[in-house]
Amino acid sequence: MLSEFSLIDRYFAQRARKNTRRAALGIGDDCALIAPAAGEMLAVSTDMLVEGRHFLPDVDPRALGHKALAVNLSDLAAMGAAPLGFTLAFALPKPREDWLEAFSNGLFELADRHGCELIGGDTTAGPLNLCITVFGSVRQNDALRRDAAQPGDDIWVSGTPGDARAGLGVLRGEWPQVPIDRADLAHFRHALEYPEPRVALGLALAGIARAALDVSDGLAGDLLHILERSHVNAEINVDALPLSAALARLPRAQQLQCALAGGDDYELCFTAAQAQRGAVEAAAQQAGERVTRIGTITSSDTARSPVAPAITWRDASGAPLNLTLQGFDHFHAD
Amino acid sequence: MLSEFSLIDRYFAQRARKNTRRAALGIGDDCALIAPAAGEMLAVSTDMLVEGRHFLPDVDPRALGHKALAVNLSDLAAMGAAPLGFTLAFALPKPREDWLEAFSNGLFELADRHGCELIGGDTTAGPLNLCITVFGSVRQNDALRRDAAQPGDDIWVSGTPGDARAGLGVLRGEWPQVPIDRADLAHFRHALEYPEPRVALGLALAGIARAALDVSDGLAGDLLHILERSHVNAEINVDALPLSAALARLPRAQQLQCALAGGDDYELCFTAAQAQRGAVEAAAQQAGERVTRIGTITSSDTARSPVAPAITWRDASGAPLNLTLQGFDHFHAD
Numbered sequence: 073m074l075s076e077f078s079l080i081d082r083y084f085a086q087r088a089r090k091n092t093r094r095a096a097l098g099i100g101d102d103c104a105l106i107a108p109a110a111g112e113m114l115a116v117s118t119d120m121l122v123e124g125r126h127f128l129p130d131v132d133p134r135a136l137g138h139k140a141l142a143v144n145l146s147d148l149a150a151m152g153a154a155p156l157g158f159t160l161a162f163a164l165p166k167p168r169e170d171w172l173e174a175f176s177n178g179l180f181e182l183a184d185r186h187g188c189e190l191i192g193g194d195t196t197a198g199p200l201n202l203c204i205t206v207f208g209s210v211r212q213n214d215a216l217r218r219d220a221a222q223p224g225d226d227i228w229v230s231g232t233p234g235d236a237r238a239g240l241g242v243l244r245g246e247w248p249q250v251p252i253d254r255a256d257l258a259h260f261r262h263a264l265e266y267p268e269p270r271v272a273l274g275l276a277l278a279g280i281a282r283a284a285l286d287v288s289d290g291l292a293g294d295l296l297h298i299l300e301r302s303h304v305n306a307e308i309n310v311d312a313l314p315l316s317a318a319l320a321r322l323p324r325a326q327q328l329q330c331a332l333a334g335g336d337d338y339e340l341c342f343t344a345a346q347a348q349r350g351a352v353e354a355a356a357q358q359a360g361e362r363v364t365r366i367g368t369i370t371s372s373d374t375a376r377s378p379v380a381p382a383i384t385w386r387d388a389s390g391a392p393l394n395l396t397l398q399g400f401d402h403f404h405a406d
Numbered sequence: 407m408l409s410e411f412s413l414i415d416r417y418f419a420q421r422a423r424k425n426t427r428r429a430a431l432g433i434g435d436d437c438a439l440i441a442p443a444a445g446e447m448l449a450v451s452t453d454m455l456v457e458g459r460h461f462l463p464d465v466d467p468r469a470l471g472h473k474a475l476a477v478n479l480s481d482l483a484a485m486g487a488a489p490l491g492f493t494l495a496f497a498l499p500k501p502r503e504d505w506l507e508a509f510s511n512g513l514f515e516l517a518d519r520h521g522c523e524l525i526g527g528d529t530t531a532g533p534l535n536l537c538i539t540v541f542g543s544v545r546q547n548d549a550l551r552r553d554a555a556q557p558g559d560d561i562w563v564s565g566t567p568g569d570a571r572a573g574l575g576v577l578r579g580e581w582p583q584v585p586i587d588r589a590d591l592a593h594f595r596h597a598l599e600y601p602e603p604r605v606a607l608g609l610a611l612a613g614i615a616r617a618a619l620d621v622s623d624g625l626a627g628d629l630l631h632i633l634e635r636s637h638v639n640a641e642i643n644v645d646a647l648p649l650s651a652a653l654a655r656l657p658r659a660q661q662l663q664c665a666l667a668g669g670d671d672y673e674l675c676f677t678a679a680q681a682q683r684g685a686v687e688a689a690a691q692q693a694g695e696r697v698t699r700i701g702t703i704t705s706s707d708t709a710r711s712p713v714a715p716a717i718t719w720r721d722a723s724g725a726p727l728n729l730t731l732q733g734f735d736h737f738h739a740d
Contacts, residue, residue, distance in 0.1 A: 100552070100635065101485070101551055101552050101553075101619075101635075102451060102481040102482075102484035102485050102550075102552070102618075102619055102620060103449035103450055103451040103481050103482060103484075103485040103487060103542070103549075104449070104450045104451070105447040105448070105449055105450075105485075105544070105546060105549060106447065106448050106450060107442060107446075107447045107448055108441060108448075112441075113439040113440065113441045114439070114440050114441055114442075114448055114541075115437035115438070115439055116437055116438045116439075116440060116493060116525065116526060116539075116541070117436060117437040117438070117493075117526060118493040118495045118526055118527060118528050118537075118539060119495070119528050120495035120496070120497060120528045120529075120530055120532075120535070120537060121530075122497050122530050122531070122532035122533075122535075123532075124532070125530055125531055125532055126530070147436040147437050148436075148437060150436035150437075151435070151436050151437040151439075153437060159450060159451075159452040159539055161452045161453070161454035161537045161539075162454070163454060163456050163535060191450065192450060192451060192452055193452060194452050194453050194454045194537075195454075196454055196455075196456050196459055196460070197456070197459055198456035198457075198458070198459055198533070198535065199456075199532070199533040199535070201454070201456075201497060201532065201533070201535045201537075203452075203454060203495045203528075203535075203537035205450075205452060205493055205495075205539040207450070208437070210439070212439060215437075215439060216436075217435055218434070218435050218436070219435075284436075285435075285436055286436060301434065301435075
């Protein structure tokens with residue numbers, strides 16, 4: 073039986089050392105040394121995942137390893153930054169070899185795919201807790217900020233939001249009266265457990281899009297962050313929302329709840345000038361991602377006073393819809 | 407009663423935004439943007455602190471805020487890096503306003519003193535857990551690494567190691583038969599709760615010292631990390647260990663246990679060429695810190711084979727001592 077230290081070393085440090093390219097000094101010293109590309113800034117984001125809050129106690133450790141890094145890479149994607157490396161701090165009640173192996177496999181499979189190196193970390197005994205801080209490189213003027221949306225901008229979303237929330241709804245048994253196909257369930261569950269950070273899309277959009285963020289807490293709620301920081305409002309064409317074939321087979325109420333108020337999709341929501349439509353489409357094609365125009369940024373009537381920003385919901389004919397979105401209620405509810 | 411979000415915003419985000427100088431983009435976007443000084447590298451370190459493991463449940467929150475950042479700044483000091491900023495991720499069972507106020511006061515008092523900005527973070531509900539990632543700036547060739555010690559180097563230590571461990575021993579009631587003065591107890595306890603990261607000393611030593619680390623797990627154990635990474639051995643003159651007046655009043659057994667096997671001091675242990683003695687003394691004077699020569703780096707007989715490095719303990723006359731150090735047993739025991 074290996075000691076705790078040997079286990080950590082085998083599954084993390086050894087594997088990290090093998091692949092050191094970007095960090096001048098990685099695991100094993102007091103600090104790692106890293107630098108953004110010449111003339112660029114380091115983009116930094118940190119996320120903490122807690123058992124019972126962000127994942128269930130019986131989560132597949134491979135999926136957890138994937139998702140813990142994916143949510144952080146998604147923050148880089150939302151800035152248009154290229155991944156460089158990450159630190160991993162975690163508390164574990166009791167290290168189990170099979171758990172660590174599966175967790176590290178899920179983690180490194182995604183990390184390697186994005187050329188994102190483990191450059192440092194910390195491990196301790198304690199209630200299960202994962203804290204990843206991720207580093208990317210981005211030209212300061214190309215960074216996709218939340219405060220850069222302008223009236224007249226198109227509002228875009230990548231992928232098909234709502235699938236992860238549908239997965240959670242099914243796993244929780246929220247819709248017992250709705251029959252769901254086994255293949256659709258597998259699709260939803262995969263979306264929930266293995267979200268794919270839109271790194272290539274974020275990179276391709278840097279310098280083209282204006283404002284962007286990743287949808288972790290639901291499209292409606294997250295879009296409000298852009299509106300608030302940019303002092304603008306928005307109109308969304310609900311009928312333009314891109315739905316997966318699986319989600320389109322659920323009743324309309326579930327479709328809207330999942331696509332607008334569900335979280336954990338990690339799709340990008342971004343704005344761009346109308347003149348950039350061709351460039352946005354080309355960027356998406358280059359990244360191999362689907363993007364859909366779902367609305368327009370409008371002026372805030374109250375740009376000077378601190379009034380809450382607003383989203384107007386419309387159908388395809390332009391008629392206003394009175395949507396009552398159920399409060400955000402997935403694991404990220406904090 | 408403020409909501410959880412408002413509390414976090416009041417005690418952390420608002421205060422962080424007021425002082426933004428170094429980060430091009432701080433709290434409130436998907437990522438913070440930060441860059442090392444021109445021509446320098448970013449030094450990165452992360453530490454996770456867990457209740458019951460790194461601090462007692464009844465810890466003074468102001469001391470906890472101080473210490474959570476201090477242990478990270480100490481890692482920068484040990485690299486000779488200048489603090490730039492940090493991210494703070496924490497899980498809290500239930501936010502209490504008085505707790506958050508005291509914690510944030512302890513945290514920002516130290517952060518402001520070192521010009522180290524809060525640039526991002528994450529908060530969630532969960533068992534109390536603090537994860538800080540700290541960023542500094544250092545010229546790559548001046549960084550104080552663990553693998554740079556050379557035979558013939560002097561071994562130095564800053565301050566008076568052992569006081570924090572004595573504080574823990576007294577708080578735990580380990581030495582009921584040893585009478586301890588009230589002023590000495592206050593001294594020990596302050597060392598344990600408010601360790602002072604040796605940032606100025608680390609900066610002054612960059613380019614002068616060879617290898618360095620900060621003593622978090624006990625001088626003997628931590629020195630082994632330098633020896634291991636540098637493929638060398640060491641001789642330590644135990645009688646040269648700098649002891650505080652308070653520690654010197656404890657029995658010799660406790661003195662050695664605390665100074666050599668105790669942790670949480672966050673003093674720097676470093677090596678430097680003998681020709682640099684004057685420069686080291688001058689650097690310490692510039693930083694306003696005490697440094698003491700306690701030994702010498704020696705050749706490893708087995709540079710080629712992976713044999714464990716060794717420390718030879720001697721007294722002032724040069725006679726070898728057979729020290730049996732009690733295993734490292736403070737909260738950091740992982």
